[in-house]
Amino acid sequence: MSLVSIRDVRKSYGTVEVLKGVSLEVEKGDVVAIIGRSGSGKSTLLRCINGLETYQSGAILADGIEVGGLHANLRELRRHVGMVFQQFNLFPHLTAAENVMLAPTVVNKTPKKEARAIAAEVLAKVGLSEKMDAYPSQLSGGQQQRVAIARSLAMRPKVLLCDEITSALDPELVNEVLRVVEQLAKEGMTLILVTHEMRFARDVGTHLVFMHHGKVHESGKPKEVFAAPQTPELQQFVSGIG
Amino acid sequence: MTYHLEFSALLPYWQDLAWGLWFTIVLTAVSTVVGIAVGTLGASARSFGPPWLSGLVRVYVELIRNTPFIVQLFFIFFGLPALGLKLSETTAAFIAMVVNLGAYSTEIIRAGIDAIPKGHIEAGVSLAMTRLEVLRYIVLRQAFAKIYPALSSQIVIVMLGSAVVSQISAPDLTYAANFIQSRNFRAFEVYFVVALIYLMLSILLRYLLRLIGDRFVKVG
Ligand SMILES: Nc1ncnc2c1ncn2[C@@H]1O[C@H](COP(=O)(O)OP(=O)(O)OP(=O)(O)O)[C@@H](O)[C@H]1O
Numbered sequence: 001m002s003l004v005s006i007r008d009v010r011k012s013y014g015t016v017e018v019l020k021g022v023s024l025e026v027e028k029g030d031v032v033a034i035i036g037r038s039g040s041g042k043s044t045l046l047r048c049i050n051g052l053e054t055y056q057s058g059a060i061l062a063d064g065i066e067v068g069g070l071h072a073n074l075r076e077l078r079r080h081v082g083m084v085f086q087q088f089n090l091f092p093h094l095t096a097a098e099n100v101m102l103a104p105t106v107v108n109k110t111p112k113k114e115a116r117a118i119a120a121e122v123l124a125k126v127g128l129s130e131k132m133d134a135y136p137s138q139l140s141g142g143q144q145q146r147v148a149i150a151r152s153l154a155m156r157p158k159v160l161l162c163d164e165i166t167s168a169l170d171p172e173l174v175n176e177v178l179r180v181v182e183q184l185a186k187e188g189m190t191l192i193l194v195t196h197e198m199r200f201a202r203d204v205g206t207h208l209v210f211m212h213h214g215k216v217h218e219s220g221k222p223k224e225v226f227a228a229p230q231t232p233e234l235q236q237f238v239s240g241i242g
Numbered sequence: 243m244t245y246h247l248e249f250s251a252l253l254p255y256w257q258d259l260a261w262g263l264w265f266t267i268v269l270t271a272v273s274t275v276v277g278i279a280v281g282t283l284g285a286s287a288r289s290f291g292p293p294w295l296s297g298l299v300r301v302y303v304e305l306i307r308n309t310p311f312i313v314q315l316f317f318i319f320f321g322l323p324a325l326g327l328k329l330s331e332t333t334a335a336f337i338a339m340v341v342n343l344g345a346y347s348t349e350i351i352r353a354g355i356d357a358i359p360k361g362h363i364e365a366g367v368s369l370a371m372t373r374l375e376v377l378r379y380i381v382l383r384q385a386f387a388k389i390y391p392a393l394s395s396q397i398v399i400v401m402l403g404s405a406v407v408s409q410i411s412a413p414d415l416t417y418a419a420n421f422i423q424s425r426n427f428r429a430f431e432v433y434f435v436v437a438l439i440y441l442m443l444s445i446l447l448r449y450l451l452r453l454i455g456d457r458f459v460k461v462g
């Protein structure tokens with residue numbers, strides 16, 4: 001069974017339908033890159049996967065847990081589905097290490113010492129060993145985003161959702177974050193990323209999903225899809241990006 | 243006629259002053275702690291509670307913020323007995339103070355909560371934290387850091403405002419002053435000294451609050 005299974009999901013805000021029947025299967029180890037115009041529903045889809053948004057019909061199963069169920073165990077779900085945001089969202093009153101340790105100690109009841117060891121490990125993974133005791137305000141955007149990734153990793157998620165995690169960064173800081181994500185992909189982490197980094201989507205993604213008007217308009221292997229987009233919308237989108 | 247200052251006329255009453263001061267300190271300390279607890283619950287309910295509860299808190303806050311403290315105090319002490327709830331002066335004073343600071347601190351803390359970016363809450367929720375855990379570890383910590391100066395000012399205001407409880411004969415510092423003055427008729431000396439004591443109390447309280455702030459309220 002797929003790690004994440006999205007079946008004909010529909011979602012409306014009021015009378016406006018933003019997801020118009022989206023289906024997507026994500027297997028363990030997949031790196032799914034979601035691209036598309038602003039407003040096409042990419043963020044909404046991602047947020048539905050970890051239950052930040054509800055949907056009206058269809059089904060999403062993540063790690064076997066039905067997300068939209070009336071009694072869905074969202075807490076259990078979110079222990080296995082991590083999410084990284086465009087705006088980092090680090091907790092400014094906590095150091096990098098404390099940001100990372102918070103969920104393990106509070107949610108998993110991991111002892112402080114052990115949590116600190118986890119923090120050291122995941123911060124090393126994102127190349128920030130020497131910044132463990134720095135506050136977010138003392139870090140660059142790229143460093144903050146890497147801490148945010150480490151914070152998600154500390155929960156040992158089975159899948160990591162990334163919503164345009166480099167879009168708020170100065171161009172020269174984008175690469176350090178992308179390199180971390182690429183490393184995660186290499187290690188077999190399942191990733192679903194909304195991104196505007198087309199080259200990254202092509203080189204690192206195992207699947208490409210082009211969303212358009214609330215639907216999966218086109219999808220396939222990134223290199224093939226980019227080499228020969230089938231629909232005029234994607235052709236236009238790809239050429240528009242340049 | 244000339245008025246001869248005679249501060250020594252206070253000396254026989256120093257114990258009354260001391261007890262009054264002690265009462266004011268305890269009254270302020272207890273109502274600060276309990277009032278802020280009420281305010282924290284109120285603000286949390288207002289921002290995260292179900293609509294009916296949020297509405298209820300709002301009514302409470304508006305009711306208290308838009309009526310004089312002395313009327314609230316009189317209502318509790320003189321009014322409630324009509325419903326069969328008879329309270330001692332001291333109990334009524336404590337309750338009135340807590341109710342009052344509870345409302346003001348609800349509003350202050352809520353402003354702090356509102357200033358927390360929604361993304362922080364979503365990040366916490368995405369880390370599998372419950373709403374209560376998010377509130378406790380992420381929202382309130384930050385909110386308190388943001389509003390600590392405003393809250394400190396309110397605590398000082400409440401300490402000074404506590405003088406009003408002398409009006410129901412709760413034995414605070416002002417009550418002691420009134421009492422002494424009625425005995426020795428040395429109004430100038432008594433109120434001059436008591437004013438000085440309040441002034442020192444304020445300065446001390448602000449200093450204490452700053453220490454507590456530096457020690458416990460991390461701004462990050
Ligand atoms: N909370 C909301 N209430 C109402 N409408 C919303 C809300 N969130 C998103 N929308 C609308 O839903 C549509 C899809 O939004 P979404 O954020 O998923 O797009 P996106 O593909 O992520 O766009 P972008 O590339 O700009 O991030 C948009 O038209 C947006 O205006």
Ligand SMILES: [Mg+2]
Nearest residue numbers: 042043044164
């Ligand atoms: Mg988006």
